[in-house]
Amino acid sequence: MASYVFNQPGAKEFLDRYAELLRLVAAGYRREGKRYVTIAVGCTGGKHRSVAMSEKLAARLAAEGVETVVVHRDMGRE
Secondary structure, rough: OOOHHOOOOOOHHHHHHHHHHHHHHHHHHHOOOOOOOOOOOOOOOOOOOOHHHHHHHHHHHHHOOOOOOOOOOOOOOO
């Protein structure tokens, strides 16, 4: 499913820009001594696009040394 999501127009650009924004936000949080931030990624159903995007985003952040916890709110709500 993730390959389908990321083959859609604009998906990779969205991920790149969202990750860059989070880097900027994270830097500010660190300067202020904050310990965590909660972010949300949503889509219409909450089972495909948002899952793929949040997993990929978490992987990028983890690769940069940011501890991440991903919760898929709508998975299993069929």
